[in-house]
Amino acid sequence: MTSTVEKKKVVSEVSVQGKKEAVVDEKDVKSPTEPKAEEITSKDYYFDSYSHFGIHEEMLKDDVRTRTYMNSILQNRHLFKDKVVLDVGCGTGILCMFAAKAGAKKVIGVECAGIYHQAKKIVKANGFEDKITLVHGKLEEVELPVDKVDIIVSEWMGYFLLYESMMDSVLFARDKWLAPGGMLFPDKASMYICAIEDADYRAEKIDFWKNVYGFDMSCIQELALMEPLVDVCNPNQIISDSDSILEVDLYTVKKEDLDFSSDFSIKITRNDFCHAFVAYFTATFSKSHKPLVISTDPRCKYTHWKQTVFYMDKDFPAAVGDVIKGHISCSRNGKNPRDLNIELRSECDGKEAKHSHSRKYRLR
Numbered sequence: 001m002t003s004t005v006e007k008k009k010v011v012s013e014v015s016v017q018g019k020k021e022a023v024v025d026e027k028d029v030k031s032p033t034e035p036k037a038e039e040i041t042s043k044d045y046y047f048d049s050y051s052h053f054g055i056h057e058e059m060l061k062d063d064v065r066t067r068t069y070m071n072s073i074l075q076n077r078h079l080f081k082d083k084v085v086l087d088v089g090c091g092t093g094i095l096c097m098f099a100a101k102a103g104a105k106k107v108i109g110v111e112c113a114g115i116y117h118q119a120k121k122i123v124k125a126n127g128f129e130d131k132i133t134l135v136h137g138k139l140e141e142v143e144l145p146v147d148k149v150d151i152i153v154s155e156w157m158g159y160f161l162l163y164e165s166m167m168d169s170v171l172f173a174r175d176k177w178l179a180p181g182g183m184l185f186p187d188k189a190s191m192y193i194c195a196i197e198d199a200d201y202r203a204e205k206i207d208f209w210k211n212v213y214g215f216d217m218s219c220i221q222e223l224a225l226m227e228p229l230v231d232v233c234n235p236n237q238i239i240s241d242s243d244s245i246l247e248v249d250l251y252t253v254k255k256e257d258l259d260f261s262s263d264f265s266i267k268i269t270r271n272d273f274c275h276a277f278v279a280y281f282t283a284t285f286s287k288s289h290k291p292l293v294i295s296t297d298p299r300c301k302y303t304h305w306k307q308t309v310f311y312m313d314k315d316f317p318a319a320v321g322d323v324i325k326g327h328i329s330c331s332r333n334g335k336n337p338r339d340l341n342i343e344l345r346s347e348c349d350g351k352e353a354k355h356s357h358s359r360k361y362r363l364r
């Protein structure tokens, strides 16, 4: 288990400064020139992590992610043939190239980070220059060379589905450019919650601070509890069934709906100690001939999104058949909309213990 510190979906304010005006790059007229590789410093990457190839390497090598996108496009040539496709946040241009390969008439990829310069070269190297037009800039600020598109593809999902998520940008693109009857790939997303036993890892990450080489650092324990952990959860730690906490239909959802709250009810499936709740999500390509789903369920294959773990202040003994009734609410932080404020309450009138817990978390 390793905790991850790299920030996915960071679109830095700094990285988009200077690109306030629309930058349509058909003739490469206004596009800022590519910095020379030897001139790029860590400062550039600190403010704009998507400019570095490393984060794209991680995403491309996430086979569940990339292969499901590939299949959703290449197995649906009948949907893509002769269509105009927009890729929101094209990165290396991989989804643009899948769409071009599937027979799209025109593909437009919008990318605000420096990886755009590599995408240009990649598109050229693979002979798609006539089909794929790349636009450098923030989606919300660019002009496109078309009025409407038939299909929007985008890999926008963040940790806990919504963290630093680009869903807002996809909704912006949908409302501005998607033709009536147009399609979104993916078009549905759901989030789920279940309970886990996690004594060992809790001791390593939380209780650790009580005694660090003989010193009391327990003030950090409170901070550690507050931050949900993005990490891999072993499926045999799961001690309950799951309940859905969010269902998103991308055709109809509004930005405001993404501040959500939901009741949940989960049933304990084995006698164990309950230490934490785990959230995971799915993204579905329902227009696909054979419906395809990316799942971050701990019982499914690893993805770079892993799972999100919420530790409780104290564990409790849970018995088979006990029902945990809970409530989760999630809203963007007013000061920094990328941060998520999450509140989780749970109660269980169990066979062995009465449990009641409430805590505020901050995903940042």
Ligand code: SAH
Pocket (backbone or CB within 6 Å): 009, 010, 011, 050, 056, 059, 060, 088, 089, 090, 091, 092, 093, 094, 095, 110, 111, 112, 113, 115, 137, 138, 139, 140, 154, 155, 156, 166, 169
């Ligand atoms: N589509 C690529 C990259 C996905 S990561 C792939 O599947 O591999 C998301 C990309 O979207 C990042 O490169 C990020 O820089 C870009 N991005 C995020 N928000 C954006 C916005 N508002 N406008 C343009 N690009 C954006």
